[in-house]
Amino acid sequence: MSILVLAEHDNQSLKPVTLSVIAAAKAIGADVTLLVAGHQCGEVAEQAAQVVGVQKVLLADAPAYAHQLAENVSQLLLEQAQGCSHVLAAATTTGKNVLPRVAALLGVNQVSDVLAIEAPNRFKRAIYAGNAIAQVESDESVQVLTIRGTAFDPVAATGNSATIERVDSVFESADVSFSHEALAKSDRPELTAASIVVSGGRGLGNGENFDMLYKVADKLGAAVGASRAAVDAGYVPNDMQVGQTGKLVAPELYIAVGISGAIQHLAGMKDSKVIVAINKDEEAPIFQVADYGLVADLFEAVPELEASL
Amino acid sequence: MKLLVAVKRVIDYNVKVRVKADRSDVDLANVKMALNPFCEIAVEEAVRLKEQGVASEVVVVSIGGKACQEQLRTALALGADRAIQVEAPDSPDALSVARILAKIAETEQPGLILLGKQAIDSDNNQTGQMLAALLNRPQATFASEVKVEGEHLLVTREVDGGLQTLKLTLPAVVTTDLRLNEPRYASLPNIMKAKKKPLEVKTAEDLGVTVGSKIRLLGVEPPAERSAGIKVGSVAELVEKLRNEAKVIA
Ligand SMILES: Cc1cc2nc3c(=O)[nH]c(=O)nc-3n(C[C@H](O)[C@H](O)[C@H](O)COP(=O)(O)OP(=O)(O)OC[C@H]3O[C@@H](n4cnc5c(N)ncnc54)[C@H](O)[C@@H]3O)c2cc1C
Ligand SMILES: Nc1ncnc2c1ncn2[C@@H]1O[C@H](COP(=O)(O)O)[C@@H](O)[C@H]1O
Numbered sequence: 001m002s003i004l005v006l007a008e009h010d011n012q013s014l015k016p017v018t019l020s021v022i023a024a025a026k027a028i029g030a031d032v033t034l035l036v037a038g039h040q041c042g043e044v045a046e047q048a049a050q051v052v053g054v055q056k057v058l059l060a061d062a063p064a065y066a067h068q069l070a071e072n073v074s075q076l077l078l079e080q081a082q083g084c085s086h087v088l089a090a091a092t093t094t095g096k097n098v099l100p101r102v103a104a105l106l107g108v109n110q111v112s113d114v115l116a117i118e119a120p121n122r123f124k125r126a127i128y129a130g131n132a133i134a135q136v137e138s139d140e141s142v143q144v145l146t147i148r149g150t151a152f153d154p155v156a157a158t159g160n161s162a163t164i165e166r167v168d169s170v171f172e173s174a175d176v177s178f179s180h181e182a183l184a185k186s187d188r189p190e191l192t193a194a195s196i197v198v199s200g201g202r203g204l205g206n207g208e209n210f211d212m213l214y215k216v217a218d219k220l221g222a223a224v225g226a227s228r229a230a231v232d233a234g235y236v237p238n239d240m241q242v243g244q245t246g247k248l249v250a251p252e253l254y255i256a257v258g259i260s261g262a263i264q265h266l267a268g269m270k271d272s273k274v275i276v277a278i279n280k281d282e283e284a285p286i287f288q289v290a291d292y293g294l295v296a297d298l299f300e301a302v303p304e305l306e307a308s309l
Numbered sequence: 310m311k312l313l314v315a316v317k318r319v320i321d322y323n324v325k326v327r328v329k330a331d332r333s334d335v336d337l338a339n340v341k342m343a344l345n346p347f348c349e350i351a352v353e354e355a356v357r358l359k360e361q362g363v364a365s366e367v368v369v370v371s372i373g374g375k376a377c378q379e380q381l382r383t384a385l386a387l388g389a390d391r392a393i394q395v396e397a398p399d400s401p402d403a404l405s406v407a408r409i410l411a412k413i414a415e416t417e418q419p420g421l422i423l424l425g426k427q428a429i430d431s432d433n434n435q436t437g438q439m440l441a442a443l444l445n446r447p448q449a450t451f452a453s454e455v456k457v458e459g460e461h462l463l464v465t466r467e468v469d470g471g472l473q474t475l476k477l478t479l480p481a482v483v484t485t486d487l488r489l490n491e492p493r494y495a496s497l498p499n500i501m502k503a504k505k506k507p508l509e510v511k512t513a514e515d516l517g518v519t520v521g522s523k524i525r526l527l528g529v530e531p532p533a534e535r536s537a538g539i540k541v542g543s544v545a546e547l548v549e550k551l552r553n554e555a556k557v558i559a
Pocket of ligand 2: 315316317318345347348370371372373400401403406423424425426427428429431432433434435436437
């Protein structure tokens with residue numbers, strides 16, 4: 001058995017979620033090759049080589065891979081996956097975009113968003129907005145898996161010195177090109193990696209009121225998330241959505257403010273260790289999962305919370 | 310340009326599904342079913358492209374048992390022109406669905422194929438990407454804006470870091486995200502009209518695809534239940550508990 005893992009990075013640094021994917025690979029128990037595909041991403045390969053549990057780093061450095069275009073990266077993965085028993089990527093928007101293409105080219109189904117490895121071909125994953133956990137067994141010739149980062153404790157980022165091998169193949173589709181991007185900039189911790197998350201919902205009423213949450217977050221060193229309703233209403237950008245169809249978070253502490261607790265929202269945060277809900281409606285379903293519930297008007301409670309931290 | 314839209318019959322998004330007592334699967338008996346919300350967004354986008362004069366025809370396809378004709382009728386009521394049901398067992402696997410859709414695309418020759426980013430039952434998020442790979446065409450997943458410019462498509466995608474815009478050459482595959490549009494409600498006259506729109510039935514065998522997956526469901530279990538905790542009476546009490554009981558803040 002050997003496992004090919006697609007590294008998640010921004011051409012400058014390796015994203016922490018990759019450490020969780022390596023942890024999943026180690027649970028499968030075979031040699032791990034980490035593929036760094038990008039442009040001017042030599043530094044990422046250096047970091048990747050230090051990750052504990054990685055036997056070999058493959059570095060494919062070409063403009064065609066600069067933006068992780070699925071058409072190009074999937075062909076590269078297909079080439080490099082020859083002879084591999086498993087191909088893994090994080091269940092992030094990058095992994096979800098690229099990996100099903102690899103699966104289709106290999107003629108297999110993908111097991112999406114794996115949250116437990118039971119055996120090299122037996123996995124657990126959430127279905128129906130997390131209302132059921134399915135156990136599946138795969139007889140596919142190759143296991144193509146996306147991994148839920150929050151479900152696996154990351155391996156150590158340093159302590160290893162794997163060999164780095166260059167890959168010269170360049171796959172470049174003429175039918176797609178990167179146009180532009182608008183990436184959110186924030187000095188706060190990354191939502192899916194933060195140990196404290198403060199999230200706001202429709203109850204916040206508008207985007208300016210999120211400032212109250214940013215202030216609390218800054219005192220706690222927390223990331224800020226949101227419900228779909230808050231994103232749809234334009235209070236905050238899409239990258240802050242937590243839920244079944246947004247980001248999955250599992251921090252030590254999740255504070256839900258003005259969020260009712262729809263199943264789609266719960267699917268994204270109910271694995272948090274401690275949940276706090278602040279809501280003026282004592283019947284709000286969020287209280288059914290909250291360790292500490294405060295029935296209060298958020299416009300009074302949140303400034304008070306900030307002041308007492 | 311013809312548009313092809315793949316739609317799936319799934320559990321209504323308001324329903325909280327339960328695991329069967331024998332844990333063999335989830336219990337879908339007497340559960341309200343609906344058009345997958347992301348597919349509804351895909352249909353809406355296609356209909357808008359037709360209304361803008363960019364597209365000439367909107368064809369919707371669903372793969373599954375006869376009951377999925379209900380969702381095809383919903384799509385027709387929303388403005389699609391014609392429907393194809395491909396008879397197959399319910400909840401076919403993603404690769405089989407992608408293979409069937411690829412066969413249909415070969416005959417229909419759509420300029421653009423729209424799918425939901427995710428079916429809210431399987432939560433797979435893979436069919437559109439697979440279809441694009443099988444057709445060897447470009448893809449834009451998680452779309453929040455789609456603009457047709459001649460032979461090209463400009464698509465803005467919702468990615469973890471923010472928004473990314475890609476330029477694709479048609480034909481292409483697009484999967485929809487929540488912010489792409491707000492689907493309309495079907496009006497009663499349109500629901501009536503939809504009953505008369507053409508709905509063709511094919512089988513997977515007709516298309517030369519054997520539906521079946523090498524991934525077997527061994528069983529399902531309910532998620533770890535969280536027991537509701539306590540209500541605190543004040544912010545001061547909350548902070549005290551978080552500090553001294555839960556020990557999650559300093
Ligand atoms: C296909 C699909 C996918 C979805 N995916 C997601 C997803 O990924 N993530 C997600 O979050 N949702 C998702 N949703 C939406 C979900 O169903 C809910 O609509 C959404 O989560 C509601 O957001 P909310 O709790 O902010 O708003 P609401 O349900 O409107 O709740 C607002 C809450 O704020 C409280 N409130 C109002 N004012 C105050 C105040 N002054 N003080 C205190 N409390 C106050 C109210 O009591 C209420 O409980 C999805 C839906 C669909 C159909
Ligand atoms: N049985 C099906 N029939 C038609 N379309 C489907 C079917 N299954 C999945 N799809 C399409 O693929 C999208 C993504 O589904 P999935 O990859 O299963 O999450 C859905 O939103 C549909 O557009």
